[in-house]
Amino acid sequence: MMTEAKINVLLIEDEDFDVRRVRNTIKLFAHRIVIHDVVSSGRAALDLLQTSSSVYDVVIMDFQIAGGLMGENLVREIKRVDPSLQIIVITKMTLNIADYDFAHGLMMAGAFWYCTKYPGDIEEYIYQPTDFILSIVNAYEKKLLERERLTSKGKLIRNVQEILTQRAIIGESTAIKKLREQIEKCASSDAPVLISGSSGTGKEIVAYNIHYTGHRKLENFVPINCGSIPHDLIESELFGYEKGAFTGAEERKLGLFEVADHGTLFLDEVGELPLPAQVKLLRVLQDGEIEKIGRTATKIKVDVRVVAATNKILEEEIEAKRFREDLYYRLNVVQIYLPPLRERTEDIPALFDYYLTQFSADMGKQKPTIDDEAMTVLLSHEWRGNVRELKNVIHRLLFADEPKITRSVFTTALGALWKPMENTIEELNDPTHILPWRQMERKMRETYFRYVRKRSTSDADAAKKLGLAPPNYHRMVKELGIKG
Numbered sequence: 001m002m003t004e005a006k007i008n009v010l011l012i013e014d015e016d017f018d019v020r021r022v023r024n025t026i027k028l029f030a031h032r033i034v035i036h037d038v039v040s041s042g043r044a045a046l047d048l049l050q051t052s053s054s055v056y057d058v059v060i061m062d063f064q065i066a067g068g069l070m071g072e073n074l075v076r077e078i079k080r081v082d083p084s085l086q087i088i089v090i091t092k093m094t095l096n097i098a099d100y101d102f103a104h105g106l107m108m109a110g111a112f113w114y115c116t117k118y119p120g121d122i123e124e125y126i127y128q129p130t131d132f133i134l135s136i137v138n139a140y141e142k143k144l145l146e147r148e149r150l151t152s153k154g155k156l157i158r159n160v161q162e163i164l165t166q167r168a169i170i171g172e173s174t175a176i177k178k179l180r181e182q183i184e185k186c187a188s189s190d191a192p193v194l195i196s197g198s199s200g201t202g203k204e205i206v207a208y209n210i211h212y213t214g215h216r217k218l219e220n221f222v223p224i225n226c227g228s229i230p231h232d233l234i235e236s237e238l239f240g241y242e243k244g245a246f247t248g249a250e251e252r253k254l255g256l257f258e259v260a261d262h263g264t265l266f267l268d269e270v271g272e273l274p275l276p277a278q279v280k281l282l283r284v285l286q287d288g289e290i291e292k293i294g295r296t297a298t299k300i301k302v303d304v305r306v307v308a309a310t311n312k313i314l315e316e317e318i319e320a321k322r323f324r325e326d327l328y329y330r331l332n333v334v335q336i337y338l339p340p341l342r343e344r345t346e347d348i349p350a351l352f353d354y355y356l357t358q359f360s361a362d363m364g365k366q367k368p369t370i371d372d373e374a375m376t377v378l379l380s381h382e383w384r385g386n387v388r389e390l391k392n393v394i395h396r397l398l399f400a401d402e403p404k405i406t407r408s409v410f411t412t413a414l415g416a417l418w419k420p421m422e423n424t425i426e427e428l429n430d431p432t433h434i435l436p437w438r439q440m441e442r443k444m445r446e447t448y449f450r451y452v453r454k455r456s457t458s459d460a461d462a463a464k465k466l467g468l469a470p471p472n473y474h475r476m477v478k479e480l481g482i483k484g
């Protein structure tokens with residue numbers, strides 16, 4: 001529908017004669033089209049637009065004007081100041097009216113339309129008036145649409161920022177720093193990503209971060225938990241079906257691949273995917289096309305980035321023939337591994353503080369303080385449930401309603417989960433049989449070595465954590481009889 005609001009024009013024209021002709025051409029429409037300002041150079045136009053671009057809807061500019069800044073360059077500069085402004089260019093008859101490259105160049109620079117001005121002996125008009133007026137009105141309509149598109153895009157971007165703030169990745173350990181770099185690299189590519197790590201390590205928030213920092217951020221992010229959907233329904237969820245594909249298929253169903261078109265599909269717990277669905281998934285990843293159940297004609301092209309996550313060790317699943325190796329390689333183009341929390345203890349205080357602050361505010365409570373002893377418990381606890389467990393414990397701590405978190409407040413909140421480190425004297429030694437120092441020393445070394453090895457990804461990693469040169473580490477491991 002056409003809006004009857006006034007259309008404000010900025011005219012860039014350096015010849016009085018042509019200014020007059022433009023005014024004459026639109027005179028019949030003076031009730032709608034208003035020449036708000038006239039400037040005689042590109043620079044003056046930009047100065048004006050920089051401070052008050054919202055005043056204008058349409059810019060009408062002569063192609064050739066004095067002052068250097070003109071033509072396509074000026075069009076580009078104006079669009080840079082305000083992309084919603086629509087620009088109509090008037091060119092001289094001497095410029096070739098049939099020159100496609102000329103017209104194309106102008107359009108590419110961002111012009112809305114161009115017309116070739118009448119020869120100088122036609123005094124009253126610059127161009128055929130109805131066409132000229134119609135183009136101004138159309139330019140105005142386009143400007144309204146453009147502004148709407150830009151504001152809704154702005155809103156979407158603000159939503160994206162909110163999603164990212166809610167799923168901020170906290171931590172400064174080497175692992176988390178590397179993770180941030182990996183997410184950044186993922187942003188500019190469409191390569192499939194496989195995120196692995198045990199439960200509660202942050203796989204899901206990483207998937208969100210990959211999507212919402214990438215170039216698909218304004219498109220759909222579609223998560224599906226492959227472990228929670230009955231096996232016989234997975235294929236119809238992923239690929240959808242045609243009406244009448246089977247008894248009960250009364251309507252055509254969109255598959256999640258279609259919903260995620262141009263966006264990201266997050267296959268959570270991908271290790272749970274049944275083998276027949278794995279075969280189909282592999283085909284989609286290879287061909288970029290889906291085969292809907294009951295569709296005999298052509299396949300449907302989709303453009304979907306796949307991010308998958310698993311807390312299983314997929315290599316073991318492949319070994320056990322529960323996961324297809326070819327699919328594994330397709331999904332695993334970019335690998336992200338999230339180490340358990342106990343292997344990045346330096347992140348624990350920051351995570352603790354972040355969620356303690358957040359939950360206290362949510363619950364309208366004063367943020368409690370934590371004493372050193374409680375901090376030791378925080379750092380030495382196993383955190384088998386990783387960050388999720390940490391968050392749950394913080395909730396429980398706040399329910400305890402203590403202004404100060406002490407060791408006992410903490411261990412109570414941990415409840416049955418609390419298991420002090422294995423290397424306490426009681427665990428090392430049976431109090432009825434006090435061991436001589438030499439034996440105890442050996443036992444302590446052995447316990448500590450086992451403790452560190454359990455928390456390391458490799459022998460090299462354990463040696464590094466213990467601050468030992470690898471040859472010394474291996475000698476001690478052998479002496480302690482930890483391994484052959």
Ligand SMILES: Nc1ncnc2c1ncn2[C@@H]1O[C@H](COP(=O)(O)OP(=O)(O)OP(=O)(O)O)[C@@H](O)[C@H]1O
Pocket residue numbers: 167168169170171197198199200201202203204205206311351387388391
């Ligand atoms: N580095 C982190 N910074 C802030 N919050 C985190 C971090 N890692 C995990 N979390 C939080 O911990 C909780 C568990 O994370 P998430 O759901 O992503 O784990 P997951 O690896 O997908 O677990 P599961 O395998 O059980 O599905 C979430 O509430 C998440 O916001």
Ligand SMILES: [Mg+2]
Pocket residue numbers: 203204268
């Ligand atoms: Mg998860």
